[in-house]
Amino acid sequence: VEEKSRSLAKSSSIKSKLHPLLQALLEFICDLESMKDAMVEFEIDVKKMPLGKLSKRQIQDAYSVLAHLSKRLSKIDQLDQGFILGESNRFYTLIPHDFGMKVPPLLDNPEIIKNKLKMLEDLREIELAYNILKQDLEADVNPLDQHYRQLRTQLQPMDTNSEEFSRIKQYVKLTHGSTHSSYTLEVVAVFDVERAEEKARYDEFSAGRHNRQLLWHGSRRTNWVGIL
Known part of the structure; x- marks a missing residue:
C-alpha cells in the first residue's frame, strides 16, 4: 500500500x-x-x-x-x-x-x-x-483519480479572480495572530467542497436563514482524507 x-x-x-x-x-x-x-x-x-x-x-x-x-x-x-x-x-x-x-x-x-x-x-x-x-487500485485508471473517486466528494479549484477567493485571502492576512510573527502565509489555492448528500442535509435546516458564515478549521494533513 x-x-x-x-x-x-x-x-x-x-x-x-x-x-x-x-x-x-x-x-x-x-x-x-x-x-x-x-x-x-x-x-x-x-x-x-x-x-x-x-x-x-x-x-x-x-x-x-x-x-x-x-x-x-x-x-x-x-x-x-x-x-x-x-x-x-x-x-x-x-x-x-x-x-x-x-x-x-x-x-x-x-x-x-x-x-x-x-x-x-x-x-x-x-x-x-x-x-x-488501501483498497485495490485498477490498472487502467490513474491512482490519484481512483483515490479522488473513493473520497465521494466533489473538489473544485476556486477561480482566483472570484470575490470569494479574494475574501479568503483577506481573511488569512487580517486574522494572522500577532504571536505568530515568525512566518507569513500565502494562499496558493482554494477548493470548493461538496460532500455526498451534505447539501441536501444542509438545505433541510437552512431554509429561511441567511446567517451562513465561513469558519476556519485547522487540522493535520493526515486527517484531511477522513474529514473529507
Whole structure:
C-alpha cells in the first residue's frame, strides 16, 4: 500500500484526468508515509502497531479508558493510584507506545488525558484514511483519480479572480495572530467542497436563514482524507 501512495501520479503511466491543482492536493493528503510519521510523533510503537493494524475498535476502547480516568480524576476524594496505574497500563496495551528507556507516564492529570484524547482523534482519522487508501487500485485508471473517486466528494479549484477567493485571502492576512510573527502565509489555492448528500442535509435546516458564515478549521494533513 505504501508503494501505491508514493508519487502516485508520477508512478503511473495512465494520465490523470484531474485538474493539476487537485492532483497536487491529493498527492499531499494521500501520503501514507506522513501518516506513519504522525504515529511516530505520537510516540506510538509502530513495530507493535503498524499503520495497517490500527483498528476502530482499539481506538474506541482507548477512548473509554480515558473517559473513565477523566471522570475519576474529577473527584478528588476518589483518587486511587492503583486504579490510575491499572487504567494507564490498559491504555498503553490498547495503544502501544515507544518511550525508549523512559517509564510510560501515568495518565494522572487532565492535561495528559486531553493530549491523549487529541491523539486518538487524529488516529481515528488516520485509520479511516488508511482503509480508504488501501483498497485495490485498477490498472487502467490513474491512482490519484481512483483515490479522488473513493473520497465521494466533489473538489473544485476556486477561480482566483472570484470575490470569494479574494475574501479568503483577506481573511488569512487580517486574522494572522500577532504571536505568530515568525512566518507569513500565502494562499496558493482554494477548493470548493461538496460532500455526498451534505447539501441536501444542509438545505433541510437552512431554509429561511441567511446567517451562513465561513469558519476556519485547522487540522493535520493526515486527517484531511477522513474529514473529507
